[in-house]
Amino acid sequence: MSSTEVSTIEELANKEYKFGFVTDIEAESLPIGLNEETIKKLSSIKGEPEFMLEWRLKAYRHWLTLTEPHWANVHYPKINYQAISYYSAPKKKPQLNSLDELDPELRKTFEKLGISLDEQKRLSGVAVDAVFDSVSVATTFREKLSELGIIFCSFSEAVKNHPDLVKKYLGSVVPHTDNFFASLNSAVFSDGSFVYIPKGVRCPMELSTYFRMNAANTGQFERTLIIADEGAYVSYLEGCTAPQRDENQLHAAVVELIALDNAQIKYSTVQNWYAGDKDGKGGIYNFVTKRGACRGVNSKISWTQVETGSAITWKYPSCILQGDNSIGEFYSVAVTNNLQQADTGTKMIHLGRNTRSTIISKGISAGRSNNSYRGQVKVARRAENARNFSQCDSLLLGDKCGAHTFPYLEINNPSAQVEHEATTSKIGEDQIFYLNQRGISTEDAIGLIVNGYCKEVFKELPMEFAVEAQKLLSISLEGSVG
């Protein structure tokens, strides 16, 4: 790479994170620290039924027996879990009768992030649940959706209004004992989104949750639970940003998806948490457990993720293919720049017969970052005729970054067909020169090439999101090719 390209890349890398502002709003927070009292307090603030508190305490007691996992290819100083506040919420009562009552500061915050909570102004076809720090502050289009029997609300409301569904499905995919961060989340999660699509209903609009972390020294622990009943379909989007702070902040979420017979869930994420500055100061630790269960026959779960933010990403959206003929898909673009570290991938667990899975992973590393793909494909003994296709491509920008691939295959049935393809490439100088010669700057040339490289994943995103993702990629990569 020529010196001009290096300098363009560095210039781009130093672009500011445009979502780094802080909203000045009075918040109600729990003091820092974690013990059974904190959890009881949290549960009582939220007015939860007894079963929730018991579940939380069970998770907390289990968490105490665990140690933080360090098998991922990421490095960070020890986290002091007693130095975090586990609850922070804007002081005005979030219990709204209508969206008009929303605190104007909060409304402004989301407007600034490009998320309008005004139903009239929304581009048609997307309903939003806005989560600010620990609580959901607004959910749009809920009446319209409820006409179809669709439940789309904050997790807190679901606990109160639909306790049977919550009891039945909470922890059924990611149990409270699953892993260190999932147990912690189970103990202290404060809010999140809840979706239930009834039998045979095709959700007419995209459902979306937008997570915003604002308060300092807090962690965000949200929980999302999506259930698609028999024959139902839903497409769900998740976006996230956080202010620019010098300290690291922990985000440990859990997402559980359940698809019953013939149901389909499409889950898309554009993750843009603050990544820290170019020297690696600050940024979010994104330690997330996402898992979907294709519980019914012919069910399908697709994960599509575009990961550009966070100082550290530790995330493996997975599918458990229980139902016969069920399908799991994972499409991922993970971009790391500067000193970012990402260890991300998926698990496809084939249990049913004729189950199929596809994994398309595009890792892009720039600056001095490290990007790892870690994926597991497991075919159980009775999973006749399981099929998997995995493709893991890594693109390196510059010569100071790293790309790693850790595929794990465990095949217990001889009828399985598992394919794994992997490539590592760099953007060629000749490609950049070719585009330069057509009048396109090096920066834009890199954007074009990288977007082209990620095309297979972007085409899985809903239209509106795909455009966002492309822009986001250009911004985060502005500073990332070699």
Add this chain to the structure above:
Amino acid sequence: MLEIKNLHVKVEGKEILKGINLTVNAGEVHAIMGPNGSGKSTLAQTLAGKTEYEVTNGEALFEGKNLLDLSPEVRAREGVFLAFQYPIELPGVSNTNLLKTALNEIRKYRGLEAIDTMEFLSMIKSKMKLVELEQSLLSRAVNEGFSGGEKKRNEIFQMAVLEPKLAILDETDSGLDIDALRIVANGVNKLKTKDNATIVVTHYQRLLDYIIPDFVHVLYKGKIVMSGGKELALELEDKGYDWVKEDIPQV
């Protein structure tokens, strides 16, 4: 339009161009011929701004500006176009996307608004006909999986869309069968106006049967050793490059 004076270029420390002088005016077609290794492609790539090529002396004025001071993208926006000898593949980048981005960059540089999408689509469809390209090529990734002939036709198609003032065709005829050669040459001829100019770099005379040059220059060991009208190309074809080599013992 273009005035090259005493141009010296080094590639990987070795001097390839040793003092090129060449003047090209609007409305003219110049052919640059020469044996392999004489520096033809180096000249083409240097004018386009390839960074690995080090200019050690001389200048190249394009409409009064020293081209050599400009970045490759600015040269392109000024109106210099290089049809590559080996067009580059860009996986995932569609032809349409590339052309629209490029055209709008050029328009922006010239103070024009971005082109309307509908207008752009109808324009590129009409331009495709010039080089008899299939419309399906528009949505395919640039040059990926294209045949050799399609790649070369695609270069001329891009040229038709971007409408450069100075087009440099680097060995555009290499690897083309006679039909493809005719199509490419027809495209180039149709794009010719009194305001633009073309430099055709070629090893063989046969392209010049279709693109009739006003001037023919022979490049040998980094210098233009002979210049003449179109009949020079025929003479070269007849006598071969050995004739040049024998005739210019001092080089």
